[in-house]
Amino acid sequence: MASEALHRALADTTDPDPRPLPDRVEDLLRRIDAPPRLAAHLRLVHDVAWRIVAWVEREYPDAEFDREAVLFGAATHDIGKATHPEELSAPGHAHQLAGYELLGAEGVEADFARFTCTHATWSESGLPLEDLLVSLADKVWKGARITQLEDLVVAHLAAAGATAVDTNSGAVEGAHGRANGRAPRELWAVFAGFDDLLGDLAADADLRLAFQARHPITAARPLPGRAFGVGRGA
Numbered sequence: 549m550a551s552e553a554l555h556r557a558l559a560d561t562t563d564p565d566p567r568p569l570p571d572r573v574e575d576l577l578r579r580i581d582a583p584p585r586l587a588a589h590l591r592l593v594h595d596v597a598w599r600i601v602a603w604v605e606r607e608y609p610d611a612e613f614d615r616e617a618v619l620f621g622a623a624t625h626d627i628g629k630a631t632h633p634e635e636l637s638a639p640g641h642a643h644q645l646a647g648y649e650l651l652g653a654e655g656v657e658a659d660f661a662r663f664t665c666t667h668a669t670w671s672e673s674g675l676p677l678e679d680l681l682v683s684l685a686d687k688v689w690k691g692a693r694i695t696q697l698e699d700l701v702v703a704h705l706a707a708a709g710a711t712a713v714d715t716n717s718g719a720v721e722g723a724h725g726r727a728n729g730r731a732p733r734e735l736w737a738v739f740a741g742f743d744d745l746l747g748d749l750a751a752d753a754d755l756r757l758a759f760q761a762r763h764p765i766t767a768a769r770p771l772p773g774r775a776f777g778v779g780r781g782a
Contacts, residue, residue: 549581550577550578550579550581551581551584551767552767553584553763553764553767554577554578554581554582554583554584554587554767555578556584556763557584557585557587557588557591557763558574558577558578558587558591560588560759560762560763562759562762563755563758563759564592564595564752564755564756564759566591566592566594566595566756566759567591567594567595567598568591569587569590569591569594569623570594570619570620570623572620573590573594573620573623573624576624576627576654577590577627577630580630580650581767582627582630583629583630583633583636583764583765583766583767584763584764584765584767585636585760585761585763585764585765586626586627586629586630586633586636587763588759588760588762588763589626589636589760590622590623590624590625590626590627591623592689592756592759592760593622593623593625593626593685593686593689594619594622594623594685595689596622596685596688596689596749596756597618597619597621597622597623597681597682597685598619598622599745599749600681600684600685600688600745600749601615601618601619601681603745604681604705607705607709607741608705608708608709610708610709611677611704611705611708611709612677612708613676613677613678613681614678617659617660617663617678618678618681618682620660620663621660621662621663621667621678621679621682622663622681622682622685622686624647624651624656624660624661624663624664625647625663625664625667625682625686626643626647626664626667626686627643627647627650627651627664628642628643628644628645628646628647628648628649628650628664629643629647630650631643631646631650632646633765633766636765637765641668643664644664644665644668645664645665647661647664647665648661648662648664648665651664662679663678663679663682666679666682666683667679667682667683667686668683670683670684670697670700671696671697675700677701677704680697680700680701680704681701683697684697684698684701684746688746688749688750688753689749689753689756690753690756690757691750691751691753691754692750693746693750698739698742698743698746699739701742702735702738702739702742703735705738705742706734706735706738709738
């Protein structure tokens with residue numbers, strides 16, 4: 549049975565009022581009576597991922613990625629900490645495989661469960677955009693800016709933002725060359741807009757950290773005497 553503290557973490561609408569988790573994830577967290585702080589953390593990272601995805605879809609409509617997978621991955625990336633709660637307050641990697649196994653036992657397909665492991669291995673070559681976006685959300689929510697990770701995302705977006713060229717004259721061909729009659733958008737132009745987005749997201753890091761800290765690691769610890777609002781719709 550889910551604790552009252554978990555219910556509060558899932559329904560808290562105080563600043564920054566993160567979006568609710570997908571129903572499938574909320575149901576799972578309640579079934580396993582996940583630590584309230586874990587639920588709060590997953591809401592925050594999921595909300596940041598939602599904002600990043602919305603920006604990418606608006607600015608780079610040709611970018612090919614699975615929106616649902618990104619949002620599910622962000623909402624479950626640390627779910628293994630339900631069985632390794634010590635890693636909610638100290639570094640550790642045991643939660644990664646534990647999370648993958650937990651989701652597999654719940655019938656989650658491997659393509660959606662993989663983010664429990666890949667969110668921490670973003671520097672490995674060849675990861676698709678979905679995995680990079682989940683990793684990015686897991687950094688930016690707390691104000692962390694990782695240049696190498698951001699550059700990997702920018703490279704994907706630059707390729708997706710390619711503009712058609714005249715294959716005879718090559719008039720639109722830029723410094724980054726062209727492929728299949730299309731020229732990648734200049735990396736600096738992609739980065740400029742992306743940097744603005746990430747800067748805006750990072751600016752609210754203190755609010756997110758305070759939101760997470762309001763919820764206990766274990767339900768047994770009393771919560772501060774304060775009112776919590778009712779969760780809003782997606």
